Amino acid sequence: MDTINKEKSVVLLNGDALPNGEIKSPFLIGVAGGTASGKSTVCKKIMEQLGQAEMDHTQRQVVSISQDSFYRELTPTEKIKAQKGKFNFDHPDAFNEELMYETLQRILKGQIAKIPSYDYRTNSLDFDNELVIYPADVVLFEGILVFYFPKIRDLFHMKLFVDTDSDTRLARRVPRDINERGRDLDAVLTQYMTFVKPAFEEFCSPTKKFADVIIPRGADNTVAIDLIVHHIGEILAATNIAQHNTARTTASSMKRDH
């Protein structure tokens, strides 16, 4: 059986359990909110404040994943529509719900998961740049519709909703889509008015009621982020103590059996 030695744990690739039979299951946090509300920025700040951002990704105790990696592949006709800003990427049907569920299940079982990155310029998944998600103690899963699908929503241990005013979100989305996602102004505004805004109101905004914590003003809300970081820090400390105790028990029983 393949094994990977991490500083704090041993991960079994072909099985679910640690040598003592224990499954290393992470604390799963969902981070929802409208487009350009600051979901990724909030996750980045949480990672930075926990000293995780600068760590090698194989060693991280906290990892962050985007729902965009679970957009479904488009048909050739849909691709042509998408290039003109005429495909609805804000509708739940744009996502591969099953793959999202299976991947989160895998992560919750402490198994390694491979997910593609997303290329907004080609509107497609980029399997050449796969992200390998190593088992972690805390996993952040962010996206516009992470609370929409009941089966997925039920997997989260904690749910955050980043609540940023819609004018601010549009003002951020326009330059981002032009500069980072290769779009032109006309296409960005047409897509926003035709799909993004109505879908936010129909599918994303109603999921705010499922949140445990609402973060007004997104990443500007340092008080909310500090509180969340403190809470995650306590989870990590408890996990470290539990892992330390498990390692001691395993070591002493191995010594005894020997």
Ligand SMILES: Nc1ncnc2c1ncn2[C@@H]1O[C@H](COP(=O)(O)OP(=O)(O)O)[C@@H](O)[C@H]1O
């Ligand atoms: N508090 C903020 N102040 C200024 N710009 C911000 C702030 N939060 C996010 N941004 C910018 O807005 C854009 C969208 O933010 P991002 O975190 O990617 O949002 P989301 O993940 O919700 O789409 C990015 O260009 C980001 O740099």
Ligand SMILES: Nc1ccn([C@@H]2O[C@H](COP(=O)(O)O)[C@@H](O)[C@H]2O)c(=O)n1
């Ligand atoms: N090919 C795509 C895929 C998605 N979008 C838009 O991205 C938004 C979700 O990402 P955020 O970082 O803004 O949360 C969503 O509103 C889609 O409209 C896209 O434009 N093209």
